[in-house]
Amino acid sequence: MSTTAELGFTQTAFDAFLQSRDEPEWLLELRRDAWRQFSAMEWPARNLEEWRRTDFRLFKLGNFHLPTEPAAAPQLIPGLLNEGVEVGGQLTIVDSRPSQSHLKQSWIDKGVVFGSLSSLSRSHGDLIRRHLFQVVDPSYDRFAALHAACWCGGQLLYVPRNVTIDEPFYIHALMNDGGVDLGHTLVILEEGAEATLLTETSSPRPEATGFHCGATELILAPRARLRYVSLQNWSSSVWHFAHQRAILHQDASLQWTLGALGSRLAKVNQEVALVGPGAESQVNGVMFTEGKQHLSYHTLQHHQAPSCRSDFLYKTALQDRSHTVWRGMIRVDQGAQKTDGYQRNDNLLLSDQARADSIPGLEIQADDVRCTHGSTSGRVDEELIFYAQCRGLTRNEAIRAIVVGFFQQVFDRITIESVREALGQAIAERVREYK
């Protein structure tokens, strides 16, 4: 498959896009490089291990356009994650373009930088230049190259050394019907810094189409601590391609919670690289799919330094004809002794037609490590339903309780109440009547 009808993403469109950007030359050069790569590359071959379970032939890039015009006015959609939360900073993005942003003066005074990555690329060019695309690889595949060439909007959170932000920051990215989101997330926590970042995406209506091609880079300097939540709540007609990667230096700690509810087809690479001794990561995933959704997650816990811990739990419930793929890898490099790695993926199948491919993996080069993994897939156990029915719950109520309970184990790990509630509510709304 190559560029047959990529009308919105032609050379002419790209040149016009560059023209419209008020950006430093280094950034424009980076974009041109990436564009050359994009133009020279083919879409990923379907026989590649990463893609062979994910059929994206119906995705047509030409149905979408590079965001050169100002975005249409957003429909105001209330966020879920910020409900009842006092936030230190807030950013709204519509179709990849910043719409509103706010940062409390007290954090500005401490040197915190927060806002649209595009808008900050002039004022904080040096900072951004040092880190942009240092964590994710812009030449990984054609989607990555497209993103590197055309990213816009996006968000930056920078927290200086030893600054502890005790209020969450919140980002809401909306996509209009037929919209495009090429957002890039860059989070930089200097030594000993601490922050919580909540991000969510949404669509204006359930059947709204859209195209997301994004990247996330999280950089945690020694002893930095980040809680990062990303809730993907687009409609089930959105194409979602993303590369997300975190780098943890010595004794840094990351809790990364991912909720995935929307999108027609999602192909996400989520990676944590533990590059400094004593670093710790915890990844939590909550997914609920329905209709013909296809969500494909490829995760890596990469232990490059000794004495690091990585913990990983994805829980997925599937109904209708939806399909999920999880390929998880714990990779332990030769020098990474005393590694403690864990990964687990549980899938609950709520219909006969749903399918969950769950493929854990270990690649271990060191000899003094502890790595465990597991995965389960199954229907709701009839014995559990019977037991609950014997206590007076109807079959429906019993299944509902069991499904919600299935996710509880991952909720128990999430330390932010608004996130637990938002995810719990979203799940409760999705659970149907089952026979």
Added chain:
Amino acid sequence: MISINSMIDTLSIKNLHVAVEGKPILRGVNLEIRRGETHALMGPNGSGKSTLGLAIMGHSKYEPTEGVIELNGVNILEWEPDQRARAGVFMAFQRPISIPGVKMADFLRHASTNVRRPERKEGEELIPMREFRKELRQKMEDLAINQEFARRYVNEGFSGGEMKRAEILQLAMLQPKFAILDETDSGLDADAVRLASESIARIGGQKMGLLIITHHDKLLEHNPPDFTHVMLGGRIVETGGVELAEELHRQGYERIRKTYPDANEMNQEMVEQAVP
């Protein structure tokens, strides 16, 4: 079912035949339990005691092929297990099932609401939290159950003894009209059995019809049976009073096996086929 609910006072099992995966287990069980009566159901392993309990609750794997189960003359064989529970039938499981992620307190609040208000529809209000908590706390105290239990997930990671106590707690909360206790005393130490027995006696009082499935005499000490039934080969072969229970405890099932050779042969077959 609803209007006569409060008047229900008899659970009758008439000529009940039950098969599991096509294999007959129960072969014509007759049993009538009135509220206020205590019945002991005894018998060697594999004789069909647990099957009878599960069939009364309506487990879909236990298929009735003949006979009826009635509440005051109304056949309940077609009822879902939750309808039976709401009509006042309860079973304490021999092997309670754990429900990961569902807190004991939430589960019991939902269960108590449904059983006390059988007409409740899905989505309607539950018993007010404050009122429920207070009651639950009291009942847990009565049963010497650690309050922390309420926050744990239903039977998840419970020890054998904890599970049995949790079953008794559910019995106390749901206040059924008929309760089947399937080896509720197994897995408990002597003190716990005594406490359980006393609790059951207190909860049951004069109001409950009890069917106690047991191998031990401790549970029956505090709950002396009005009737003792002996099951063998999927049938109740003998019924007597408290003295029959005492005899079986002292002497085992030798006499029974000899007296009913056909049923005994059937029982051996069932054990060999190892139907769960």
